[in-house]
Amino acid sequence: MNENGELLADFCAGNELTIGGTLFPHRRCHKTTWVSPDQQTENQIDHIALRQRWRSSLQDVRAKREADIGSDHHLVIAKLKVKLSTRRRQTNPRVKLDVQKLKKEESKQSFQLALHNRFQALQTEEAEANVEESWTNLKEATVGVSKEVLGRRPVSRKLWISDETGQKVEENKMLKELNQARTHQQKQAVTSKYSEVVREVKKKQRRDRRKYFNEVADEAETAVRQGDLMALYSTIRLLSGRRSNPVRPVKDKVGRLLTSIEDQLARWKEHFQETLNRPSRQDPKEMEIDRTHCGKNPQM
Template identity: 40%
Template sequence: MGDFNAEIGADNKGYEEIMGTHGIGQMNENGERFADLCALNQMVIGGSIFPHKNIHKVTWRSPDHTTENQIDHICFVKRFRRSFQDVRVMRDADVSSDHHMIMTTLKLKLKKYPATNAVRKRYNVKTLQNKDVQGKFQISIAFRFSALRDIIENETDIEKHWQHTKIVDMKRANKLWGKRKATTKSGSLLRQFRS
């Protein structure tokens, strides 16, 4: 978070849950507001947690190089606290600013969700190459849109209308096209070896 000019300092009395003791300087009024905001939203100020030399904590230096402050911060939600490995200032990045870039290292453990057993319906759309099926499909769609106009004018519940449309269209696709036969990679490889 930048542009608050919030100095959080090294004293974390009253803010033990949201910041560490590795800040720089004294907390100013904006720093207090910032700490209150983080406390209210269950957030942690990352730059105050990890011990570093001051050169790796200072985010702003005055043009005359006499004043240095830690006024830019990275915040994260408290429940992800263990994911953050480090927060430090990168002085090498040339961004044409009097502020230095802050970098964080984090380690995420992503949950692996089991594959669902729901079978996706695939329709045999190759049957649309047949002129008879094409004609039936076009007539079916034309009737469907004229019926839709009547339903839309009278229907107020859009979710109910969508469910009705979905069911009718799936039935129509089943009837006109049929389902595509499932092919496996091993089956297609076997056919290649046989031919």
Template identity: 30%
Template sequence: MVDWNAVVGQGREGNTVEEFGLGQRNVRGSRLVEFCTDHNLVLANTWFIHHKRRLYTWARPGDAGRYQIDFIMIRQRFRNQVLDCKTFPGADVDSDHNLLVMKCHLKLKKLKKGKNAKRWDLDKLKEKRVRDCFKEHVAKGLNEKAEGNTIEEEWRVMKNEVSRAAEEMLGRKKISTKNQWITQEILDLIDERRKYKNARNEEGRRGYRRLKN
């Protein structure tokens, strides 16, 4: 995925460019087509019929002209896995380019993965009360167990007692799916900024800049 400042335009070009592009081809567009042909690539967003507002990826300041200069390139062997490719002009992506999205259906080889090891919640040991109780649990358990005959047996006893104490006192650490610095306040500001995305008046543009900052 790349912005080449290249316009391939309308018209089919072998197996690389389909006829549903936008505009007239320029020199950079010709070089891009040559590059894709040499490397067996397909320009995905020229293969699907859409309204022109779903084809352009960049608009000249003042909306004086609309151009298709961003492309998603894939290998020709995966062409039949691409279901759709188009732009979303209304998406708030903090850019003067439109969001370009490709929908595809991938068939990947299934890999066998081992079970994710659940980690102890060691942050609780930062509290003195929890730390002292943990030490007492481990010491008590070791005192009640008979000493092993070998180093391996002694190590197994110690490991089991530490694990048992951790299970009772610490528990497992919960993995958060959201970055800790992303707060609800930030999410609310993002939603509010999205309202000013396509504002045409100066007040709307000021509101967008303020919320972006």
């Protein structure tokens, strides 16, 4: 243990902290968190510390060499198991579809054909269906076709990352896996290539980010010139990272969806009439006295 290690140990002892990486038996390769540039020296210099009261919740701590973070340090991960009493709400998570496939002409045509066939089948079945049933069938048909043709959206990446940069990131991950080879000769063979790809990925990411935000800024300027406030506010929210809450549909008292503007306005009117038109709690006699004093100057 060097001087920094002794300082960390003293700090943890004085603040009732536990160093998680020293508690679990692992092979040396799963404890090493830093590798020198010449690939000759490996040390455990990154740690996870937590309060001693949470010691029983700590399940494992180990270094993940395969994690591609573009650094000479390895990612350190702790596994915790915490029991908390909480009330879970029954929710239906929204399925995120891979709409990027619609940019490809082949996928776009397949989606249009499948949706057209499904709508044709609905028209023959909905001869006497009401508005609510028609809306439900339309929604289920659209969502069903989207799931079949488009599928779920993969783990999202930043909007400004181009496909070319994404391919370089995947290449970087492959080199990272090759860099975990057992022999020192195999490691040296891919170390220089890995470092080169890391630099190239960072360069491309900076380029993509600058290009993306320049395009968004151009869209905002165009919206200002055209007086399109909706597009302008949408662009500003995109740049600021803020998300607005979606407009929820209007329903009547029994929960039925109101589709027409007239029904929605009538429901809003009904809501505010019931909310605001309530009997006054003030005595009418007191109100009459207040009126007689209105406009008179107080006597000194």
